[in-house]
Amino acid sequence: MTAKTFQDFGIEVRHSSGEEDTTCPQCSESRRNKRARCLSVNIDKGVWTCHHCGWSGGLGIGEQSRPVIVKTWRKPQYQPERVSPSEEAVRWFATRGITREVMERNRIGVCSAYFPQLEDRANAVTFPYLRGEEVINVKYRTKDKHFRMEAGAERVLYGLNDIGETLIWVEGEMDKLSVEVAGFTSCVSVPDGAPTPNTKNYDSKFDFMGAPELEGVKLHIIAVDNDEPGVRLEEELLRRLGRDACKVVRWPAGCKDANDVLRRHGAATLRECIEAAAWVPVEGEHSVSEYAENMDRLYRFGMPRGLRTGWYSVDEFYTVMPGEWTLITGIPGHGKSEWLDALMVQLAQDHGWVFAIFSPENQPTEYHLSKLAEKYTNKPFGDGPTERMTPQEKDQALAFLDEHFVFLLPELPTVDALIERLKSIVKRRGVRGVVLDPWNEIDHSRLSGLSETEYISQSLSKLRAFSRACGVHLWIVAHPTKLQKESDGSYPVPTPYDVAGSAHWRNKADNCIAVWRNTKEHNDQVEIHIQKVRKKAVGRPGLVTLKYQRITGNYLEHSGPFAKAARA
Structure with missing residues (x-):
């Protein structure tokens, strides 16, 4: 039996591999804009889905369809x-x-x-x-x-x-x-x-x-x-x-x-x-x-300042400035992604921000949504000894997340492909924050003769240019290299220079943050080390201790003196 091709389903593709957007043979012809590229095609996997009519399928499984909720509008009785x-x-x-x-x-x-x-x-x-x-x-x-x-x-x-x-x-x-x-x-x-x-x-x-x-x-x-x-x-x-x-x-x-x-x-x-x-x-x-x-506008309306994070202790040292990017690093299991999720929920609640998230390590997406919902409701998603969120609270959380979060799910995309997709999302959804978590899940294939250091430098420059041009704040989560344990068996606090690949992580970032906890003490204290802040209007280097709430993944202000300045 001859294998089917995209042409058998009326799908026109220009490339032999990768991902591309094209017109949908099911709905584009009947639409006002017949050239709208609403069909996303993964050529390597042989699958497709239409973001307008819901038509989807694969070369091996044939055509499928799914219901698409279409918002309806009232037509004025006006002639x-x-x-x-x-x-x-x-x-x-x-x-x-x-x-x-x-x-x-x-x-x-x-x-x-x-x-x-x-x-x-x-x-x-x-x-x-x-x-x-x-x-x-x-x-x-x-x-x-x-x-x-x-x-x-x-x-x-x-x-x-x-x-x-x-x-x-x-x-x-x-x-x-x-x-x-x-x-x-x-x-x-x-x-x-x-x-x-x-x-x-x-x-x-x-x-x-x-x-x-x-x-x-x-x-x-x-x-x-x-x-x-x-x-x-x-x-x-x-x-x-x-x-x-x-x-x-x-x-x-x-x-x-x-x-x-x-x-x-x-x-x-x-x-x-x-x-x-x-x-x-x-x-x-x-x-x-x-x-x-x-x-003249700056003089009249003031210099722009970073947005408050939702933690007063953190705000003393770090705020969120559109057009910048922040490196987040930390030892696996120390809570860097969890803290970043909590930060996003608070920025969405306090400032109305919309986020685009590329987070393969938080898959399936339902799992990630459940964690975000816990931070929004401050109640656990699942059943247990602590009162869980009610069905109504769950629905309210999902409505909030639908308004403020969009997820990118391409498999091993390149930096260039992510930037192009993000530009489109910024235009359509007004995204203000972008999270790439983690860096190593992006496809980093590079040209022959280009060193890893040169590649990272070029990639970070492209991402920085995207952040500035589109006025978004970008967070990149990057793991450190294997660190040597201290004499007591604990790991030291990683720095940007410990991130695998290049010192450009420290040099090109606007802000650098390490999330660390002392695993030897088995307590709920998590240290947020603000290690670099480029602009004084955004903050300054310092150390903040927050209290981790395990049942919801939220971070609370630590009791007592909750912050201290970094040493000079």
Whole structure:
């Protein structure tokens, strides 16, 4: 019997080995974006799975399918062709510099709508959010700036139908209309504005990043508001879209957004501002003048600081800074992965972070999820002498983990392959933290003639560049070489120089941490040795003792004086 090939199942692959993403013969043809590469294929194993329709299978086992939970959205009962702008609305828009022609093209209307914040109906301007001729959502705005969108409807970009190869991003519908008055139709507005400075978890605000219409964009021009929320939105867009594909617009003094420029200076000046958009520095040589704008922002809003870990004792010495990477080392069994899991759960709870995890040693994934759930609920997952989490608490924990964690499960991927997959996840899920645990489970095949030291140097440079470009914090767990026991039979605290392969582990890391416990004393104390911190805004070297809670894997503040500074 002749062995089957991928072509027998309609699957097109370009390579003879490895992993690749391609179109799905089951669903791609019927989708709006027929070129979406939603089918992941492992050529070596001869298996595939579609992340859209759930079709999966293998060359040896044939086709399979699994149910995929698809989120459904309510469609607004709104017909833009029956809603037109009143003369009063036309006059009001004219005071903001918006012409009747632009209003009619974007189907701006007026109606009476209910506003929960007013607990009453009010006359409002309507901004229909269209995909083709279909109304996906509607935003209602009163004269005194009360807003409402359709409950249960999908939050998409305002201006989806106008997306071209060069796309301008703004922060509100009025700004999108203003940009059109200036002569640019390829412009979108984010549906909910910028996240407020105190927003912890704003990942759901960026669900629009999955729009297939964005896949054809070659250049993004970021033209959001010149205020603190706008700065945060700009950084998040740059992080997800890729700084090398973005230009940034700066508004004249005294102007906060595109509509401000239009009203105060006119359409010609607004057009000049957009045409003067500058590339975002990525790498290479730069003049001081290029940093003047960012320096002004730092002066106004302060230097960035690392995020608190959830342990006050640890925060004195180590905080978590986006764009950096931390080496975690320790003797097997001393709790380095367990401590890192606890850190991730606390960052997700306190700051809303989303994590991507490559952790082959914590397989199967259900086992890893049970450990994370224990840290979230502070109760054991399994039955035993201690009260376990209830079914409701288990479901709550899984819902929390589904919102904040995504797992990478390729077998022996290369560093380059991991980086490419992670870039895609950062864009789609807004990942802020990445864990590679452990380093030795990555495929480290290297070119002939390249030494291990040279390979590690190049790999860590690539990972550092990825962290900085995407604004994520990366933790790499790496085992030390075999250490010599002390005279009492215990192992010494490992340092970055003990990690197998190269001194580059110490030299290239932004932060280095060793997790260690005295196995001779059989107690619950675990020492967190912060051995290197590059930036003083992040922390400083020091030693912290935490109490390990065995039934849940959590780490508690140690009673008494819980931290002491490292010796000079």
